[in-house]
Amino acid sequence: MEPKLIVHGGAWDIPDEFVEDHLRGVEHAVAETFPLLQQGCSALDAVEKAVNLLEEDPTFDAGRGSFLNAEGDIELDALIMDGATLDFGAVCAVRNLLHPVSLARRAMHGDGFRFLAGQGAMQFARECGFQELDPCELLTERELALYRRLRDDRDFQPIKAFSGPSDTVGAVALDHDGNLACATSTGGTPRKHPGRVGDSPIVGAGGYADNEFGAASATGYGESILRVLLCRTACDNLNGASAMDAAGLAVNRLLDRGKGYGGVIVISRDGEYGYAHNTPRMAFCHADENGVPRPFIRIN
Ligand code: ASP
Numbered sequence: 461m462e463p464k465l466i467v468h469g470g471a472w473d474i475p476d477e478f479v480e481d482h483l484r485g486v487e488h489a490v491a492e493t494f495p496l497l498q499q500g501c502s503a504l505d506a507v508e509k510a511v512n513l514l515e516e517d518p519t520f521d522a523g524r525g526s527f528l529n530a531e532g533d534i535e536l537d538a539l540i541m542d543g544a545t546l547d548f549g550a551v552c553a554v555r556n557l558l559h560p561v562s563l564a565r566r567a568m569h570g571d572g573f574r575f576l577a578g579q580g581a582m583q584f585a586r587e588c589g590f591q592e593l594d595p596c597e598l599l600t601e602r603e604l605a606l607y608r609r610l611r612d613d614r615d616f617q618p619i620k621a622f623s624g625p626s627d628t629v630g631a632v633a634l635d636h637d638g639n640l641a642c643a644t645s646t647g648g649t650p651r652k653h654p655g656r657v658g659d660s661p662i663v664g665a666g667g668y669a670d671n672e673f674g675a676a677s678a679t680g681y682g683e684s685i686l687r688v689l690l691c692r693t694a695c696d697n698l699n700g701a702s703a704m705d706a707a708g709l710a711v712n713r714l715l716d717r718g719k720g721y722g723g724v725i726v727i728s729r730d731g732e733y734g735y736a737h738n739t740p741r742m743a744f745c746h747a748d749e750n751g752v753p754r755p756f757i758r759i760n
Contacts, residue, residue, distance in 0.1 A: 462749075463497035464634040464731045465490055467510050469520050469743035470627035471679045471723030474757060481519040483755040486745035489513040489631065490753035498751060503633040503641035503675075504542050504565075511538075511561040511643040514629035518600045521627035523558045525600045526647020528607040529654050534598050536560040536647055537661040540568065543640030543669030550575040550661040554582055556592040561645040563590060564661070575661070610651040625650065626739070628660055630667065630677025632727045640675035640727060642667040642691070649682065658682020664692035674698040674706070674729055680714070680722015680739065688718040694726050694734070703727065703734030711736040 469486045493510040497503070515523025526534045538560035541548040549568030552575075554560050566588045567576055576584050585592070606625070610616055628646035635641075644667040646660040659682040660666035666682075668691035669675035676691035690710055697706035707726045714722055715738050723737025725744065733746050737758065745755040 461634060461636055461638045462731055463494070463636055464727050464733065464747065465494045465497055465506060465510065465631065466725045466727060466733050466735070466744065466746035467514065467629065467631040468677060468679055468723065468725045469514060469629055470625070471721070471737040471739040471742035472626040473740040474743060478519070479757055482743040482757060485514060485517040485519045486743050487753045487755035488517070490745045490747055494747040494751055494753065497633060497635055500636055503635040503639045504540065506633040506635065507631040507641045507643035508540060508561055508565050510631035511629055511645050512559050515559050515561065515645055519627070520629045521625065521647045522629040522645040523560065524598050525603060526598060527650040527652070528603055529648070529652045529656070531654050532607060533654065534595060534647055535654065536645070537657055538564040538643070538645040539661045539663065539667045540564045540643040541641060541663060541667050541669040541675070542568070543671040543675050546670060548574055548663050550663070551577070551581040552657040552661045553578040553655055554585065556595055556598070557585060557590060558593060558598065561643050563588065578655070606650055616651060626680055626722070628679040630679060630725060632675045632677050632725050634727050634731050638671065638729070640669045640671050640729065642669045642675040642677045644677045659685035659690070662686060664689040666691065668692045668695050670695055671729060674703065674727055676724050676726045678722060678724045681720040684714055684718035684720020685722055688713045690714055690722065690724055694724050698726070698728050703732040704736070707734035707736035711738050714738065
């Protein structure tokens, strides 16, 4: 198979002044990762690597640059899934980690578990030798300013995610062997309740991968994405529809039945890219047929 890679950097009304950073960030993730896929690395390794790069980039709401919750803490969620085996690893409400998706990858091989939360996940991180950072190392000036603004906003409503920031990251890959994988990583939503977990670490919602159909990663308003299991819906749609239509139909359902906003990226088992969103903008990058990264902000 010809390898494929697509990443996203969130779906929202990305302001003009942030466009350049989003384009640069998603392009960097594909430029660094796609050559590895061409050299034979697995889809699973590729999605972890691409998401690691996006987690390191302060532009996005994942790893460094994540939103603060209502108490001023950063709590992170991540998922990784292997389309060959349907096995997955996930973590939620973890703190002080730059690469929660890599902890999710380790959880894939957990002894009697695949999905760990909070304290238990942090215990596992220590057992695995993950470096715990000072929380300040994940914090950016931009997010501190947003936290202070939202903290003082008496009319704050989480559902206004349509225009609010939504910078979760994700990657979907197809490797030489025809295996598909997806990964998603997030700091969740701004001013979320402590312990709130959205769609991102949930199989079928924030990501899904099945070699028999395709793989997907989502971003957007988690409570709505969960209602319609956006990524599983997109993969189910691949049974008969093109990858673009599968993504588009899933996003239609996100609005009609989920009553929410977001977007999804897809690769079909044949290596076809799909993407759709119902937010004003969404940041993407995929490797084209010559292996060249093609970053773009799609506008609705
Ligand atoms: N889906 C994420 C969540 O609800 C947020 C995002 O995509 O930006 O936690």
